[in-house]
Amino acid sequence: MTTNNQTGNKERLTIIRHFNAPKQVVFDAFANAEAMGEWWGPAGMDLTVKAFEFKPGGKFHYKMEANQQSMWGIFKYVTIKSPELIEFIVSFSDEDGNIRTSPFPMDFPLEVFNRITLADDGNRTALTLTGHPINATPEQEATYYSIMDSMHQGFGGTFDKLDKYLEKL
Amino acid sequence: MSAEARRDVFQAISDPTRRQIISLIATQPMNLNAIADRFDISRPAISNHIKILAECGMVNIRQQGRERFCEAKLDTLSEVSTWVDQYREFWTQRFDSLDRYINKVQSKNNSNDNK
Numbered sequence: 001m002t003t004n005n006q007t008g009n010k011e012r013l014t015i016i017r018h019f020n021a022p023k024q025v026v027f028d029a030f031a032n033a034e035a036m037g038e039w040w041g042p043a044g045m046d047l048t049v050k051a052f053e054f055k056p057g058g059k060f061h062y063k064m065e066a067n068q069q070s071m072w073g074i075f076k077y078v079t080i081k082s083p084e085l086i087e088f089i090v091s092f093s094d095e096d097g098n099i100r101t102s103p104f105p106m107d108f109p110l111e112v113f114n115r116i117t118l119a120d121d122g123n124r125t126a127l128t129l130t131g132h133p134i135n136a137t138p139e140q141e142a143t144y145y146s147i148m149d150s151m152h153q154g155f156g157g158t159f160d161k162l163d164k165y166l167e168k169l
Numbered sequence: 170m171s172a173e174a175r176r177d178v179f180q181a182i183s184d185p186t187r188r189q190i191i192s193l194i195a196t197q198p199m200n201l202n203a204i205a206d207r208f209d210i211s212r213p214a215i216s217n218h219i220k221i222l223a224e225c226g227m228v229n230i231r232q233q234g235r236e237r238f239c240e241a242k243l244d245t246l247s248e249v250s251t252w253v254d255q256y257r258e259f260w261t262q263r264f265d266s267l268d269r270y271i272n273k274v275q276s277k278n279n280s281n282d283n284k
Contacts (some may be wrong), residue, residue: 015264022274025271
């Protein structure tokens with residue numbers, strides 16, 4: 001299992017992971033409500049699937065709960081090609097599926113477009129995730145890209161040093 | 170709140186030169202001229218970036234005699250660090266979870282095949 005964060009990409013966010021299964025098995029993990037319900041929720045949070053229509057124009061609407069706090073999210077599927085491509089728009093939402101601002105303390109884009117591609121790699125499957133903001137204001141795009149750049153361009157290294165320094169204080 | 174008045178840490182780090190300035194002074198304070206010497210762009214341009222960093226709460230400027238010393242505000246920096254780490258962690262954790270799920274499905278499939 002490997003994780004690579006690549007730089008120099010227009011999309012800025014690129015994550016590559018390998019899974020020990022054929023493409024179809026990986027694809028199917030995204031393609032039905034039961035499977036998504038099992039793995040999509042972060043550890044320690046309960047995931048409730050309110051709607052699941054895995055088709056272009058369809059929605060995955062879910063609630064995550066932990067410590068009496070709940071957060072709603074939504075995927076809007078754009079393109080689906082079994083077993084190799086899933087394009088979807090991710091946003092935070094309310095209980096009724098209306099798009100809401102993120103719970104983050106900053107001007108984060110309301111909607112992020114994600115593309116997942118699956119490719120054979122020997123006995124394994126390579127999953128590539130790319131993402132970029134859509135329908136965003138220039139300020140929201142700047143926020144998003146500054147975060148992605150910070151992830152990819154060595155800011156992390158600086159912060160690692162900083163964290164060690166802070167521990168010594 | 171107008172767009173120009175908006176000053177936060179994420180605006181501060183949206184510019185590559187400002188990120189380099191922060192990296193430079195993250196471990197030790199430096200005076201303005203010493204910082205400007207490290208860059209190919211003009212001193213007034215560097216001075217302007219540092220002004221924005223100060224307005225975003227990421228840098229303190231201290232007058233010491235004739236020198237102006239710039240130091241990173243570590244608490245603000247660590248806030249950004251935490252957030253960026255969380256964002257990175259988010260997809261990593263989702264895919265770790267997917268990996269566990271797929272291994273479970275695969276081992277089920279394999280044991281069925283062996284029957």
